[in-house]
Amino acid sequence: MKKIDLYTFMKGLKKTDFIHPRSTYTVNKNKRQIKEIIEDMEKAIKPNEKMEEYMKEREELAKTHSEKDENDKPKMEKKKGLEPETFQMVYVIIGQDNEKSAYGKELAKLNKRFDEEIKAQDEKLKKYNDEFLIETTEYEVFMIDLSFLEAHETCPQPVMDLIWWMVRDDMNTVDLKDKK
Numbered sequence: 001m002k003k004i005d006l007y008t009f010m011k012g013l014k015k016t017d018f019i020h021p022r023s024t025y026t027v028n029k030n031k032r033q034i035k036e037i038i039e040d041m042e043k044a045i046k047p048n049e050k051m052e053e054y055m056k057e058r059e060e061l062a063k064t065h066s067e068k069d070e071n072d073k074p075k076m077e078k079k080k081g082l083e084p085e086t087f088q089m090v091y092v093i094i095g096q097d098n099e100k101s102a103y104g105k106e107l108a109k110l111n112k113r114f115d116e117e118i119k120a121q122d123e124k125l126k127k128y129n130d131e132f133l134i135e136t137t138e139y140e141v142f143m144i145d146l147s148f149l150e151a152h153e154t155c156p157q158p159v160m161d162l163i164w165w166m167v168r169d170d171m172n173t174v175d176l177k178d179k180k
Helices: 005-015 021-045 049-065 102-113 115-130 146-152 157-166
Strands: 076-080 087-091
Touching: 005 021, 005 157, 021 115, 021 146, 021 157, 049 087, 049 102, 049 115, 102 115
Parallel strands: none
Antiparallel strands: 076 087
16 A cells, blocks of 8 residues: 555545444544554645745735625635545635736735745655655555455445455455465
């Protein structure tokens, strides 16, 4: 299993709707362990202090230039996220994509001031995505037998496609430990 597979596996574990204690135990044990691994992995791309300062200033700039509601609070709207079925809240800013707008000019100045930090963070993310995530993980999945799931649970195919890592198929699996 590659490190990137931990994210899809975790997504599947969150979507399971098992009832039997053995099944829920297997899911929860994998979730806890994978959560810790993912948190450790993501420390590698955590922004440094200067980058966090940039992000705060950028958000303040967005708040300042955003449209306001009747209570003079910045308006926000839901936008589709990078991953399917995900969303993020963004400020509604007139002229957001126009470099010549007041917001565009101030953002350009801010980006120039933090240019080195932005490039370093982008490089860190690129290396994480292009190299680190494709490495093989040493995580050992806590397994459950397919025959047990068949007897006690139902699992829609889209969920099974995400959690198959933890399902041991007795009929077709060759245990390499027995071959030694």
